[in-house]
Amino acid sequence: MIELLLRYFPHLTETQQQQFAQLQALYAEWNSKINVISRKDIDNLYERHVLHSLAIAKIISFRPGTTVMDIGTGGGFPGVPLAILFPEVQFHLIDSIGKKIKVATEVSTAIGLKNITFRHCRGQEEKTKFDFVVSRAVMPLGDLVKIVRKNISPKQGNALPNGLICLKGGELEHEILPFKQDVTVYDLSDYFTEEFFETKKGVYLPLHN
Numbered sequence: 432m433i434e435l436l437l438r439y440f441p442h443l444t445e446t447q448q449q450q451f452a453q454l455q456a457l458y459a460e461w462n463s464k465i466n467v468i469s470r471k472d473i474d475n476l477y478e479r480h481v482l483h484s485l486a487i488a489k490i491i492s493f494r495p496g497t498t499v500m501d502i503g504t505g506g507g508f509p510g511v512p513l514a515i516l517f518p519e520v521q522f523h524l525i526d527s528i529g530k531k532i533k534v535a536t537e538v539s540t541a542i543g544l545k546n547i548t549f550r551h552c553r554g555q556e557e558k559t560k561f562d563f564v565v566s567r568a569v570m571p572l573g574d575l576v577k578i579v580r581k582n583i584s585p586k587q588g589n590a591l592p593n594g595l596i597c598l599k600g601g602e603l604e605h606e607i608l609p610f611k612q613d614v615t616v617y618d619l620s621d622y623f624t625e626e627f628f629e630t631k632k633g634v635y636l637p638l639h640n
């Protein structure tokens with residue numbers, strides 16, 4: 432299924448291809464012990480979890496040296512696929528459920544990722560600043576903004592101003608209404624042709640303290 436990733440990210444190095452290829456067996460094994468993705472989805476890992484996570488890379492290509500926090504990463508999405516794709520970017524993955532962050536940690540150690548740290552905590556407790564915060568399917572945008580505004584660094588270094596990038600599905604209109612002046616919504620079907628992405632969106636909101 433690495434072919435699927437190569438279709439959309441044709442410049443993956445040998446190392447990246449090997450790291451992505453190892454994810455199937457690792458997640459199958461860990462998911463049988465600790466449920467981090469729905470059991471029926473394990474066969475669709477590359478489309479529904481890995482490629483979905485990498486949609487963030489279609490929105491922004493993080494510059495080397497950028498720092499990114501993934502809040503509510505669960506088993507490591509979108510943080511683990513992004514850390515493979517951007518080896519010169521530093522990722523920090525947090526989740527309030529310890530056994531989920533254990534899966535993310537074990538998978539990332541097994542594939543030899545060096546640009547990633549983990550913390551078992553709630554977003555409210557994490558005080559470190561980052562250039563960007565990313566998340567998939569964690570909480571409504573308004574709640575997320577309240578928690579992560581404190582985590583956004585004022586020092587800019589990317590093509591987009593620092594802020595929050597979330598992966599979301601379904602009806603968003605209500606959720607983004609309070610941020611409509613600043614928010615950008617990306618249709619993931621503009622990047623990926625698989626049916627799964629028809630209703631999927633990326634939401635970018637620049638944030639400052």
Ligand SMILES: C[S@@+](CC[C@H](N)C(=O)[O-])C[C@H]1O[C@@H](n2cnc3c(N)ncnc32)[C@H](O)[C@@H]1O
Pocket residue numbers: 467502503504505506507508509525526527528531552553554555566567568569570
């Ligand atoms: C639906 S899961 C999504 C997991 C992962 N992002 C994914 O897409 O597979 C939501 C995750 O957010 C975590 N979470 C919810 N509220 C949180 C908070 N305040 N701080 C940190 N993690 C939180 C939960 O523990 C859970 O693992």
